[in-house]
Amino acid sequence: MSLLTVLGDASVVAKRNIIRIKRVPDLLVFTTLSPIMFVLLFAYVFGGAINVAGSNGSASGYREFLIAGIFAQTVIFGATITGTGLAEDIKKGVIDRFRSLPMAPSAVLTGRTLSDVVNNVIVLMVMSVTGLIVGWRVRTSVGEAVLGFVLLLVFAYAISWIMAWIGMLVPSPEVFNNASFVVIFPLTFVANTFVPLDTLPTVLQRFAEWNPVSAVTQAARDLFGNIPAGTPEPTAWPLQHPEVYIMIWSVAVLLVFVPLANAQYRVATSR
Secondary structure (H helix, E strand, C coil), rough: CCCCHHHHHHHHHHHHHHHHHHHCCHHHHHHHHHCCCCCCCHHHHHHHHHCCCCCCCCCHHHHHHHHHHHHHHHHHHHHHHHHHHHHHHHCCHHHHHHHHCCCHHHHHHHHHHHHHHHHHHHHHHHHHHHHHHHHCCCCCHHHHHHHHCCCCCCCCHHHHHHHHHHHHCCCCCHHHHHHHHHHCCCCHHCCCCCCCCHHCCCCHHHHHHHHHHHHHHHHHHHCCCCCCCCCCCCCCCHCCCHHHHHHHHHHHHHHHHHHHHHHHHHHCCCC
C-alpha cells in the first residue's frame, strides 16, 4: 500500500474525529476550561506568593513566566485525548467497523493523532487570548513565537503516540484516564512549569533538569521572550539547548512508539 493511500485514509479518519469535536462540543469546552482555570488560579491565587521578575522588569513577571508552563501542560493533557478516544473506540466496537473497510490499518492511528493536533491548536489559541488578558506578552519576533508554538505541538504529537499505545493496552477509557493522570501530574509539576527550578529540592532539581516538560517549557519561554530578568544560565544541557533536546526527544519517541502503537493496534483488533 502506497504512502499516498495511507495519508489519504488517515485524512478521512482525522476528518471524522474533527467532525466529532463539532458534534460533541463538551469535549472541547472542558479541555479548554481546565487550563483557563489553572491560569486564573496560579496567576491570581498563587502568583502573589511567588516572586518572579518580569523579562522587562514588569510587575506581572510571574504571569509571563507561568503561561509557557500552562501551554506545555495543556498540550500534554490534550495528547491524552488520543488514548481516551482509542480506548473508547475499541470498547464501542468502532475499530471493528474500521477493520471491515478497505483502508490501511495504520491510518486509524495516524488520523487519530493528527486530529488531536488540530484540537491542541484550537486550545492553544484560546489559551493565548487568556494569557494576553492576564498580562502575558510575546517579547520576541513573530517568527520566534510561531516556532515556540510549533515546538509545543511537535512535543504533544510525540506524546500522543505514547498515549495511543497505552490507550490500546487498557480495558476502558476510565482506566486510561486514571493511569495517564498518575504519570502526567508528576511530569508536569516536577518541572519548571510553575516555579523556578532553584526552588525545588536538589534531587527533584536534577530530575526536572532532564524532564522533557522542563525543556519544552524553557524553549517556549526563550522563544516568547519570557525568561525572568536576572535568571542565571542553566547548567544542565537540556535547558541550555531546549529546542535541540525536544526535537531529539520527540524523534526518539516517534521512532519507538509509532511501531509499538501499530503493533498493539493489530493485537487489539485481533481479539
